[in-house]
Amino acid sequence: MSADGEGGKAGVAVITGASSGIGEATARALVGKGYRVALLARRSDRIETLAGELGDLALPIVADVTDRASIVAAADVVDREFGSVDVLVNNAGVMLLGPFGGDQRDEARKMVEVNLLGAMTTTEVFLDRLRSGGGDLVNISSVAGRTARPGNAAYAATKWGMNGWSESLRQELQPDVRVMVIEPGAVATELTQHITHGPTKEASEKFYEQMAILPEDIADIIAFAVTRPRRLTLNEVLVRPTSQPG
Numbered sequence: 001m002s003a004d005g006e007g008g009k010a011g012v013a014v015i016t017g018a019s020s021g022i023g024e025a026t027a028r029a030l031v032g033k034g035y036r037v038a039l040l041a042r043r044s045d046r047i048e049t050l051a052g053e054l055g056d057l058a059l060p061i062v063a064d065v066t067d068r069a070s071i072v073a074a075a076d077v078v079d080r081e082f083g084s085v086d087v088l089v090n091n092a093g094v095m096l097l098g099p100f101g102g103d104q105r106d107e108a109r110k111m112v113e114v115n116l117l118g119a120m121t122t123t124e125v126f127l128d129r130l131r132s133g134g135g136d137l138v139n140i141s142s143v144a145g146r147t148a149r150p151g152n153a154a155y156a157a158t159k160w161g162m163n164g165w166s167e168s169l170r171q172e173l174q175p176d177v178r179v180m181v182i183e184p185g186a187v188a189t190e191l192t193q194h195i196t197h198g199p200t201k202e203a204s205e206k207f208y209e210q211m212a213i214l215p216e217d218i219a220d221i222i223a224f225a226v227t228r229p230r231r232l233t234l235n236e237v238l239v240r241p242t243s244q245p246g
Contacts, residue, residue, distance in 0.1 A: 010030075010034035011084060011085075011086030011133070012037075012038065012087070013030045013087035013089060014037075014038045014040060014074075014078060014087070014088045015027055015039060016091050016122055017041055017092030018037075019042070019046035020046060020189065020190050021189030022189060022215045022218050023092070025216045025219035026215075026218070026223070027039055027054065030222075031057045032223070034057075036082055037057060038061055038077075038078045039058055039061065040062075041063070044062045047062070059077070065121060066113045066114060066121075068121050075125050079129075084129065085135060086133050087136045088122065088137050090118075092114060092119070093115045093140065093191075094115065094194060096154075096155070096194060097155055097197065098197030100153040100154060103197075104197065108154035111154050111158050112154070115159065116162055123169075130176075131173070131176050134176060135178075136180065136226045137180065138222055138225065139162055139179070139180070140218075141162045141163050141182065142155075142184060145162055145163040145181075145183055146160075163183075163236075167181075178230070178233040180222075180225050180233060180234055180235060182221060183236065184218050184239050184240075185213070186208050187215055188208065189215055192204045192205050210243075211243045213239070221239060
């Protein structure tokens, strides 16, 4: 059963993209609240190191959200080792910004497959487990799920899609599963490192260097949200750096 307020009993959280950034910080924050955490990511060295730091409450599982079979296998490991799932944090994502066009078609497809379809696949696999215990579904979207600008067309499409899908699920799954959407602005993670379009990468890195908040800031919000009493849900949380204009 999910935590019910500050004094509630913590449960089991599954976090995708747990090898760095918001995923890693969320794992640390939830362990601090007494949760056992399943760390799902492709980079085995990263999640094994993190699990070593977090101790017996953490379980590293190599998985790829674009490969349903690997998510099913991960769910089986969670069943065997932890026995339940109370929170699913769909955090895995990529931000491959650049002008829309043929030169960016591979990047656009990858964002759709990871950011949107990956979250849908992972949720589908874990949904019955969340339902059985009265769980929480936390989807990491973006301020780009509310606003769009030149150079982020495909990325914004995935995040707008995430928001629409989440709102539909909120209505469909209530009251058994609480659905929460977190929409960060600029956060100091590895996202900008993977941008392939040179000018966009340079501009994005400069923008993030000037104002990005910390992954721990978002992790604290997630930990707060899932430990609220079951009578309420923080359905949508927009978090920008104080100086971010849009």
